[in-house]
Amino acid sequence: MERILIGDLHDHIDKEVSVAGYVDVRRDHGKLVFLDIRDRSGTVQAVALPNHAEAVEVAQALRPEYVVRVTANVNKRPEKMVNADQANGDIELELLSVTVLAEAAELPFEKEADLNLDTALDNRPFTLRSPRNQAIFKVQSEIVRAYREALLAEGFTEFQAPKIVGGDAEGGAEVFRLEYFKDRWAYLATSPQLYKQIMVGVYERVFTTGNVFRAEKHSTSRHLNEISMLDAEMGFVDSQYDVMDVFTKVLRHIVQHVGETCADELKLMGATLPNTPIEFPHVTLRDAQKLILEKTGRDNTEEPDLTPEDERWLCEYAAEELGSDFLYVTGFPVSKRPFYTMEDPDNPGYAKCFDLLFRGVEISSGNQRVHDYATLTEKMKDKGLEPENFSFYLQAFKYGMPPHGGWGLGLERLTEKMLGLDNVKEASLFPREINRIDTLLTQ
């Protein structure tokens, strides 16, 4: 008999069906056994009645996470038994037969248990099945889907960026190295930056999603050593504001799409959708620092960056005073930005760049890039980099590159803040960190 998904049972009331899924809960009432069965489409209550003795016998031996295939009649529940709050609260499966497809050991703890993070991660293949984790990563998958949809609608072309690279692109030290062939070292890309710039020369507007790797020796609630980045790059921009305009559209589409596709998940997480005005507010670093001084007395007006406290304060300010959960901060000192960042000719010493703040943290950086070959090689030298090591990348500029800019958006951090999680590791299915690759790394 063909399997019917639990989410489609309403089309089969008063009929016999075959259903397959996990035993979510078993409630034993002597001669009656109640089961909640779940599949990818939902959950339904089933009951083994004394007139189906064989089904009762099998059902009595079941435990949570057993995998079963059942045949059953789909019955309407009597009026007084209807649970209007549940998706299948008005129906019940009357079990005719139960087949065990896989057994499950006794669970180490309840699936909904509130565990400390290390225990949760030690048991990730099991704990991912909790409604909470199912919700987190459903939302994450819809964020990625919406990200791509929005960029395709804006004329962007997707491309596949390599992860093995010949050198550390940005001259930072925090890069993993690996044994390549011929006794050579290669490196894991910290970003697809150079490749997406090259691709602007090919398709003008491009995006890529994939993992990047950062060998940062921190173990905090904000750090991961492997993250998923949502990157994009676009040609023919006049300034970073053109980039921000497209980015804002993309983020608004993500929020709208998550609202439309993940209502149940947001409810379960107690999360509220961000406010996303048609234009996100933006402020320069210096104006932001002046505002902070004026409103809080905290004087960071000479600092080259925002402190975490500043970021939180600005986000609260934007949410309360400007009606936006997103805030762009522009005009950081160019000396603190990578070599490919364009300096603002109207504001020497400062960059044509932005950070995007969301609910207290920076989730993205972007800027207009240097597109002139001679300037770019000079900027490399200024940062102590050897242009010869970048000869491949520089070809794109040698043969004509339009003014362009783009952003990188951290998927885990966006997911974390969208859902109000406490730790970015909760937003990574299999977080990599200094002490853990799946299991804890012991010495």
Place this chain on the structure above:
Amino acid sequence: MERILIGDLHDHIDKEVSVAGYVDVRRDHGKLVFLDIRDRSGTVQAVALPNHAEAVEVAQALRPEYVVRVTANVNKRPEKMVNADQANGDIELELLSVTVLAEAAELPFEKEADLNLDTALDNRPFTLRSPRNQAIFKVQSEIVRAYREALLAEGFTEFQAPKIVGGDAEGGAEVFRLEYFKDRWAYLATSPQLYKQIMVGVYERVFTTGNVFRAEKHSTSRHLNEISMLDAEMGFVDSQYDVMDVFTKVLRHIVQHVGETCADELKLMGATLPNTPIEFPHVTLRDAQKLILEKTGRDNTEEPDLTPEDERWLCEYAAEELGSDFLYVTGFPVSKRPFYTMEDPDNPGYAKCFDLLFRGVEISSGNQRVHDYATLTEKMKDKGLEPENFSFYLQAFKYGMPPHGGWGLGLERLTEKMLGLDNVKEASLFPREINRIDTLLTQ
């Protein structure tokens, strides 16, 4: 003035517009200068006429790959000047002003030049701009898009798989290792296999696209050391045939989508869309070998795998006799398959598996997996693997796993064969191989 895309110029006939793009070709006729200008949406001919002396002067200094912004009148061409074969063959831009946004050095060779592969790859940031390469990677991006669309429509959930792993999952030697923290080695994933199986326990049907890494010391037209894999895994299957049914739908959607979105690119490449009957033919390894013996006299009937020659012959046979460019081969010896492969109880010694052949080569492998915890640990031991090293993965099976199966599909090889390329490296934007990471690796 707002930039108008070249593909939209027909909406602006007899109007003044601003256009930005690359100089594709310059043809200098003394006091007249003709340019082909291209942007992401198309190409158009532009002319600098003597009555716009300044435009002529700038235009005369242009070379291919210069980046320009122009203002121009959009004129209908006189009847006899219409080129009906070209997208904008009926219009012409009359240049009013030309601004150079970026210069380009003299090109090392014509963009359309037929280069040997090493030269093409040495100059990849430039050679990717050729119409041929633009076509290849446009098709590739549409393949990935269609792959995801098809799986989302079948109830699959996307997930992000880690690339840094703690050990080599399948016990093979051809894996890259990297320096992790605490003087530990970590490894680059050769496949998301174990993670997608874990995710079947969470969402039942899952897919992931991303890079995998294989430290194979070969440099052939079939090898890459970093490839993009299109993976999927699904629960509640009765056999590999259930997996193949979904996979066939996905491949048919890809072919249809590429046909709809890439007609120009296919034409330029001289590629024909594959034949995709509603059901792809399938044959067991042993029956295939018998057929080959019968038809060609080549006796490989005792071999555990198909030879490359067998694969080519079978593909020709399927195309000519069965009207399909795709062919599944099932029933390989289980001893040659990874530990997680399910043995066929009706055909001991053989696996519930398939290879998918397409235009002469295998582009995908799949199978039904072992889902029973005790059997799986036994299979590991049979292959000389330590179940303790897989304790994380095994949790998924300890707590109940449905019968399941899936596939991995190599994006580059599919792209290569879809377009009739000679070498898989042509289907990788930035191919990684034993001798090359962007530039050639010299000793």
